[in-house]
Amino acid sequence: MPAGTRPKLAVFKFASCDGCQLALLSLEDELLALVDEVMIAYFLEARSRTLPGPFDVTLVEGSITTTEDLERLRVVRKESKYLVTIGACATAGGIQALRNWQDVGEFARAVYPSPEYIKALGTSTPISAHVAVDFELSGCPVNKYQLLEVLTALLQGRTPHLPTHSVCVDCKRRGTVCVTVAQGLPCLGPLTQTGCGALCPAYNRGCYGCFGPMESPNPDPLVAHLLKNGAKQPELVRLLRGFTGYAETFRSASEKLEKPAH
Amino acid sequence: MAENLSNPGKTIKVDFLTRVEGEGGLYIRTENGAVRDVKLNIFEPPRFFEAFLRGRHFQEVPDITARICGICPVAYQMSSIHALEAALGVTPGPEIRMLRRLLYCAEWIESHALHIYLLHAPDFLGYESVIAMAAEHPREVERGLRLKKIGNQLLDFLGGRATHPVSACVGGFYKVPRRKDLARFRDDLEWGLGAAKETVAFVAALPFPDFTADYEFVSVSHPDEYPMNERRIVSSAGIDIEPAEYERVFLEEHVAHSTALHSVRADKGSSYLVGPLARVNLNLSKLMPQAQAAARACGIAWPCRNPFMGIVARAVELTHAYEEALAIIETYQEPATSRLELKVRAGEGCAATEAPRGVLYHRYRINDQGLVESAKIVPPTSQNYRRMEDDLRGLLPGVLDRPEAEITQLCENLIRSYDPCISCSTHFLKLRIDRG
Numbered sequence: 001m002p003a004g005t006r007p008k009l010a011v012f013k014f015a016s017c018d019g020c021q022l023a024l025l026s027l028e029d030e031l032l033a034l035v036d037e038v039m040i041a042y043f044l045e046a047r048s049r050t051l052p053g054p055f056d057v058t059l060v061e062g063s064i065t066t067t068e069d070l071e072r073l074r075v076v077r078k079e080s081k082y083l084v085t086i087g088a089c090a091t092a093g094g095i096q097a098l099r100n101w102q103d104v105g106e107f108a109r110a111v112y113p114s115p116e117y118i119k120a121l122g123t124s125t126p127i128s129a130h131v132a133v134d135f136e137l138s139g140c141p142v143n144k145y146q147l148l149e150v151l152t153a154l155l156q157g158r159t160p161h162l163p164t165h166s167v168c169v170d171c172k173r174r175g176t177v178c179v180t181v182a183q184g185l186p187c188l189g190p191l192t193q194t195g196c197g198a199l200c201p202a203y204n205r206g207c208y209g210c211f212g213p214m215e216s217p218n219p220d221p222l223v224a225h226l227l228k229n230g231a232k233q234p235e236l237v238r239l240l241r242g243f244t245g246y247a248e249t250f251r252s253a254s255e256k257l258e259k260p261a262h
Numbered sequence: 263m264a265e266n267l268s269n270p271g272k273t274i275k276v277d278f279l280t281r282v283e284g285e286g287g288l289y290i291r292t293e294n295g296a297v298r299d300v301k302l303n304i305f306e307p308p309r310f311f312e313a314f315l316r317g318r319h320f321q322e323v324p325d326i327t328a329r330i331c332g333i334c335p336v337a338y339q340m341s342s343i344h345a346l347e348a349a350l351g352v353t354p355g356p357e358i359r360m361l362r363r364l365l366y367c368a369e370w371i372e373s374h375a376l377h378i379y380l381l382h383a384p385d386f387l388g389y390e391s392v393i394a395m396a397a398e399h400p401r402e403v404e405r406g407l408r409l410k411k412i413g414n415q416l417l418d419f420l421g422g423r424a425t426h427p428v429s430a431c432v433g434g435f436y437k438v439p440r441r442k443d444l445a446r447f448r449d450d451l452e453w454g455l456g457a458a459k460e461t462v463a464f465v466a467a468l469p470f471p472d473f474t475a476d477y478e479f480v481s482v483s484h485p486d487e488y489p490m491n492e493r494r495i496v497s498s499a500g501i502d503i504e505p506a507e508y509e510r511v512f513l514e515e516h517v518a519h520s521t522a523l524h525s526v527r528a529d530k531g532s533s534y535l536v537g538p539l540a541r542v543n544l545n546l547s548k549l550m551p552q553a554q555a556a557a558r559a560c561g562i563a564w565p566c567r568n569p570f571m572g573i574v575a576r577a578v579e580l581t582h583a584y585e586e587a588l589a590i591i592e593t594y595q596e597p598a599t600s601r602l603e604l605k606v607r608a609g610e611g612c613a614a615t616e617a618p619r620g621v622l623y624h625r626y627r628i629n630d631q632g633l634v635e636s637a638k639i640v641p642p643t644s645q646n647y648r649r650m651e652d653d654l655r656g657l658l659p660g661v662l663d664r665p666e667a668e669i670t671q672l673c674e675n676l677i678r679s680y681d682p683c684i685s686c687s688t689h690f691l692k693l694r695i696d697r698g
Contacts, residue, residue, distance in 0.1 A: 015307045019332020019425040025380060026424060028411040035393050046380070047391030048280040048674070065307045095329050098314040107313035120308055141332060141425040199422040203429055203436040208325065210426075238318060243329065
C-alpha cells in the first residue's frame with residue numbers, strides 16, 4: 001500500500017452476541033494507539049461514519065444462519081485482503097449450532113408465535129464453511145490480547161504467535177490441581193486449545209471448551225476415562241456440545257457417544 | 263398548507279444503526295407534514311436460545327444464557343440463577359447475595375461507562391465516534407476509558423474474565439474471592455467514584471433536545487436497596503407485583519404491521535420504559551448517598567421525562583455502582599461455603615433482575631433429573647422496543663422542517679439513549695419493510 005496510508009480495518013457481524021468485537025473496545029489502554037496505526041473503516045458498534053472497501057484487514061464475528069447473511073459474507077470476502085474470524089461463532093458455529101442436531105422448524109415453533117415469519121437456515125455454520133479464511137482466532141469470547149497480537153502481526157507482515165497447546169498444559173503451568181483426577185469432574189482441558197489461561201479449573205470446575213479443539217486432539221481416551229470415572233453418556237454429549245460443539249473433534253466425539261454400543 | 267400538498271412527503275431510511283450493540287435499521291415515512299410510519303428494523307438473525315436450552319442441565323444454563331449478550335453476560339447469569347434457585351426452592355446466604363451485587367456493580371460500571379463515553383456522548387458533542395471525540399476531548403475520553411477498565415478488571419477478578427465470566431452458578435459461586443484480594447480494588451474504586459461524579463456533571467451539561475413524553479416507568483424494586491437482583495416489579499402507574507405475575511401483567515405482542523415482538527401492558531396494550539431513567543425515577547431515595555447527592559445537584563428535576571437525559575441517569579447509576587462496590591469490599595466476609603448443596607427436584611421458577619439496560623425476566627421449568635423442560639427470556643430491549651417507536655412518533659412532528667441529516671442524527675441519538683442491545687435476539691424477528 002502507498003507509504004503514509006494507514007491500513008483499513010473493518011469489523012462485520014453475523015449471528016453472535018457482540019462479545020468478541022467488544023474485545024476491541026475493551027483494549028482500553030491500547031485503543032487510541034491502535035487507531036493511530038489502522039484506519040477503522042467499518043465498525044458499526046464504534047463509529048457512525050463508514051468507508052467503502054476494499055479493506056486490508058477484516059474481522060468477522062458470528063456464524064452463518066440465514067441466506068441473506070451468506071450473501072453478505074460473500075461480498076465481505078471480495079472486499080477483504082485478509083479475513084480473520086474472531087470467536088467461537090465465526091470459527092466453529094457457536095452455541096446456536098445446537099440446531100444442527102435438531103429441527104429448526106420445531107425450534108421456531110417453540111420460540112415464536114408466528115413461526116412462518118422466521119427465515120433461518122437449518123444450520124449454524126462457521127465462516128470457513130463458505131469462504132476462504134486467512135486466520136481463525138478462537139474463543140468464547142476471544143482473548144483481547146490474542147486479538148491484539150493478530151492485528152499487530154498482520155500490520156508487521158508476520159505470522160501471529162499464538163500458543164497451540166492444550167488447556168491441560170496451562171493448568172500444570174499455573175499449578176492448578178487437576179479437577180478430573182482430584183475431584184472426578186468431567187473436563188475438556190486435555191482436548192481444548194489454550195487461550196483462556198486455564199480459567200475454569202482454577203475456579204473449581206471442568207473446562208467446557210470455549211476455545212475449541214487444539215491441534216491433533218485425541219478424544220477417545222478422555223471420553224473412555226470420564227465414562228469409567230462415572231460420567232453418564234448424555235452428560236458428556238452435552239459437555240462436548242457447548243460453544244464450540246460443532247467443531248469437528250467435538251462433533252464427531254459427541255456423535256460417537258450417541259451411537260449404540262457394539 | 264398549500265405547500266404541503268405539493269410536497270407530499272419524504273422517507274428517511276437509516277439502513278444500519280451505528281453505535282448500538284447488534285444490528286438494526288430505522289424507517290420513517292411522512293406525508294403532508296404528518297408522520298405516517300415509524301419502524302425500527304432489527305435484523306439480528308434468531309439464535310433460538312429458548313429452544314436449545316431444553317434438555318440442558320440447570321447448572322449449564324447460566325453459562326449458556328451469558329452468550330445471549332456479550333455486553334451484559336452477568337445480567338443473563340443473574341436472572342437465570344435466581345429463576346433456577348426459585349425452581350429448586352433454595353436461597354443462598356447474605357455473603358453470596360452481596361457478592362452477586364458486587365459482580366452486578368462491576369457489569370453496570372463496565373456497560374454504563376462504555377455507553378456513556380464510547381457510544382452516546384459523541385452524539386451530543388457532534389462527533390461521529392469516540393475516536394473523533396478523543397482529539398478534542400482527550401481528558402473526558404481518558405476518564406471514560408479508565409472508568410470502563412476498572413469495571414472490567416473487577417469483573418475479571420470476580421469471574422475470571424470480563425466477558426462471559428465463569429464464577430457464578432446456581433447455588434452460589436464456584437469460587438469466592440479472598441477478602442484481602444478484594445481490598446486491593448479500594449484505590450481504583452475511590453478514584454472511580456470521584457470520576458463518576460465528574461461524569462454526572464459532564465453529561466448533565468450536554469445540550470439536550472427539548473422533548474418529553476408521558477412514560478410508564480417500570481423497574482425491579484426492593485424495600486431497602488437500589489434494585490438489582492430482587493425482588494418485586496413496580497411501575498409509576500401503580501403496578502406492584504411478584505416476578506411470578508410478570509407474564510400476566512406484561513405481554514409480548516406479535517404486531518402484524520412489523521412482525522416483531524413488542525412487550526406491552528397486557529391490559530391496555532400500552533408501551534412502558536425500562537432502564538436507567540426508569541430506575542432512577544422510581545428509586546431515587548434508594549441510591550447510595552453520594553450518587554443521590556450527585557443526582558439532586560446536577561440540575562435535572564426527577565422524575566425526568568426527557569429520554570435524551572437517560573445518559574444522566576446512567577451516570578448517576580455509574581456513581582452508585584462505584585459507591586456500592588466500595589461499600590461491599592469494606593464489609594465483605596468470605597462465606598463458609600461458596601455454594602449450596604442442591605437437591606434436584608422438578609419445579610418452575612422465575613426472576614427479574616436489572617440488566618444495565620433494564621428489567622430482564624427469565625422463567626424455567628425443570629424436571630426431576632434437573633433438565634430444562636421450558637425456558638422463557640424477555641430482554642430489556644424487547645420491552646423498550648414499542649416505547650422507542652412511540653418516542654419517535656412524538657419527536658418527529660416537531661422537527662420535520664429541519665434538514666434531513668439533522669433529523670436522522672436526532673433519531674439515532676434518541677435510539678442510542680435507550681442503549682438498545684439488539685444482540686439479545688432471543689426473540690426478535692426479521693422485519694418486512696414496505697419501502698413503497
